[in-house]
Amino acid sequence: xxxxxxxxxxxxxxxxxxxxxxxxxxxxxxxxxxxxxxxxxxxxxxxxxxxxxxxxxxxxxxxxxxxxxxxxxxxxxxxxxxxxxxxxxxxxxxxxxxxxxxxxxxxxxxxxxxxxxxxxxxxxxxxxxxxxxxxxxxxxxxxxx
Amino acid sequence: xxxxxxxxxxxxxxxxxxxxxxxxxxxxxxxxxxxxxxxxxxxxxxxxxxxxxxxxxxxxxxxxxxxxxxxxxxxxxxxxxxxx
Numbered sequence: 217x218x219x220x221x222x223x224x225x226x227x228x229x230x231x232x233x234x235x236x237x238x239x240x241x242x243x244x245x246x247x248x249x250x251x252x253x254x255x256x257x258x259x260x261x262x263x264x265x266x267x268x269x270x271x272x273x274x275x276x277x278x279x280x281x282x283x284x285x286x287x288x289x290x291x292x293x294x295x296x297x298x299x300x301x302x303x304x305x306x307x308x309x310x311x312x313x314x315x316x317x318x319x320x321x322x323x324x325x326x327x328x329x330x331x332x333x334x335x336x337x338x339x340x341x342x343x344x345x346x347x348x349x350x351x352x353x354x355x356x357x358x359x360x361x
Numbered sequence: 362x363x364x365x366x367x368x369x370x371x372x373x374x375x376x377x378x379x380x381x382x383x384x385x386x387x388x389x390x391x392x393x394x395x396x397x398x399x400x401x402x403x404x405x406x407x408x409x410x411x412x413x414x415x416x417x418x419x420x421x422x423x424x425x426x427x428x429x430x431x432x433x434x435x436x437x438x439x440x441x442x443x444x445x
Contacts (some may be wrong), residue, residue: 252445268444271372271437274421275444299444311445331445339418339437340444341373353374355414355440 222296223279225272225340230298230309239294239316246320248327252311254304262347268301268310271339275299278338286315286329290322297330299340310342362389365432367397372439375415378407394419394426401438411440 222238236249254266283295293316300310313330317323334340344352366385376382386400394417402412417424418437430436 269373269376270444271370271418271439273435274418274437277421335442335445337423337442338444339372339439339442341440342443343373353377353440354443355374355411356443 221280221283221294222298223276223283224298225270225275226298226300227302228300230300230312232309232312232314235296235298235312236314238296239314241293241316243318244293244316244323245318246323247314247316248320248323250311250313250327250331251309252331254306254308254310256306258344261344263306263344264347265306265345266304266310267343267345267351268299268304269341269343270299270301274339279334282330282333282338285333286326289329290317290326292317292322292326295326295330297334299334299338301340364389365392367392367430367432367436369397369401370435370437372437374411374440375408375438378410379405380407388430392430394424394428394430397430397436397438414440416441 232251240247256263279297286292296314298312304310313327315323315327342354364387367388369384369386371379371382386404388396388400415438419434
């Protein structure tokens with residue numbers, strides 16, 4: 217049975233149970249789920265919320281490319297990735313990545329690869345809403361001020 | 362030389378600086394990504410705070426600096442990504 221990979225950019229809360237269920241299989245001994253969640257403190261500054269924006273069509277395409285790359289390195293059975301956009305409160309889930317494979321090492325490594333590369337190339341951005349009332353886009357390579 | 366108007370989708374801080382999610386950039390026929398950068402800097406000076414870091418995508422893939430642009434492509438421009 218071919219399990220189609222699942223990629224979704226949504227503006228609703230992420231159902232991580234459903235994401236995980238999508239990749240489960242009798243062929244697999246391992247399922248790894250990674251979730252990114254909204255953290256309160258960053259380098260001593262307090263976040264009250266994050267706003268996420270995506271370029272959805274290109275995000276889909278680059279995520280599909282990353283899954284294809286992962287499959288060349290590990291015997292991945294199925295991948296499900298969902299990224300949320302919009303206004304997220306503290307503790308909410310911004311991204312969920314589920315990977316299944318025959319053995320755990322492959323699932324951990326593929327999952328790690330997918331989230332690391334997502335953060336490097338997938339066109340999605342976050343804007344900090346700091347506790348002092350200011351906002352700031354996080355654009356990692358831009359060193360302004 | 363023929364001038365063409367290239368529509369460029371903007372995201373995140375670039376979108377906010379331009380106060381629009383779509384800008385029109387005048388380019389001569391055969392212009393490349395390098396020319397687009399120069400033209401945007403001239404025609405949209407409000408993008409200056411992020412101009413040196415902008416990434417260009419054509420048809421949903423990152424573009425090389427020498428890629429030739431035309432009106433049939435979907436062109437997008439945005440600062441470094443920070444999802445996850």
